[in-house]
Amino acid sequence: MVPKPSISLKADSECFRVSSLEPEKLLFPLARPIASISSIKMIAGDFFLPDKIVPLDEEFTLNFKNNGGKFLYCENEEDLNETFISILQENDWFEIEAQTFELPLQSYLIENRLLYKNPVNPLFFLCNCEGLISQDGSILFSSKQFLHYKSNELPKNIIVIAEQVR
Template sequence: MSLFKKIFGTSDTPGEDKEKENNPYLPEQQLPVDELFTLNFKKNGGKFIYCDSTTDLQEQFINVLEENDWFECEAMCFEPRLYPLLDENKLQYKNTAHPKFILATCESLVADDGSILFSSNQIKQHKPGYLPDNMIIYATTSQILGNKSDCLRAIKRRYDKDYPTNITAIKYFEKAKDEDFLRYGSVAKNLYLLLLEDL
């Protein structure tokens, strides 16, 4: 490295940096998985809310309800550990016909494409298209993994032999502005991620 570059942070030759940026054969600089997930998740249209404590998480949940005027409406939830959040806010979640949103956890957060991995533990046997259009997902920073293979390995370790079924990922969180064949068959959801710091 030249002295000029050390002092000013630029290269001696003006085309050197551009050549490095445009060279497809050089490996890309790897971001930490949490940063990579955040970037890809936001690029997919997800709404990301960082929480540093469970109290903060409860406050942010109320903020999401206020923002969307979801108080005194029906919700969908299949996880008993999340029922207190709904009970505190007087939301109906048993035997609902027209839920406005689903409150759920997830199996993993996939960093390399910004998607969220679910299983029958969170959404039972429902396909993404049959879930409400609005989702509030509670997850922790320890659930962020590099790619879907890492996520499937984590599921295998977590459940030992009683593996969940209906493992599915939701990747798009806003409707496509243009017709995009890569999104064909995928369902866009209005998704809020309440991410609790646990590391």
């Protein structure tokens, strides 16, 4: 009867030593010691790594981009204004019709000479949102943003201004 190989993990200062019945010993250095073996995850069958905890804002960004969205981060109001103008320049959206139902956002449209009162054929919709859902990279809207309209009754291009709440 052939003995089955066994793997044991032993804390060895700032690394874990993996020993088996084979003669070689593998050493996996870590950036910091791990408190418990339960926080170790086996990846690709050969390596042991600690679970990586991704911040919620990064998780949203990754998932949103994977869903086909474009995400731009702004540090402050001035940065937001510059980014908004860059979006208008990239899409050649100056002196066209746009749509928003939120009074505070109308200033962005007025400053850039965009027609927003009773638009016939708006090229984009500007709004805030209720929240960002990090798990799947989606955006939560309510009647505050869309009023009585359905999403398919709004312009195809939507620019969402979301604030980070901690």
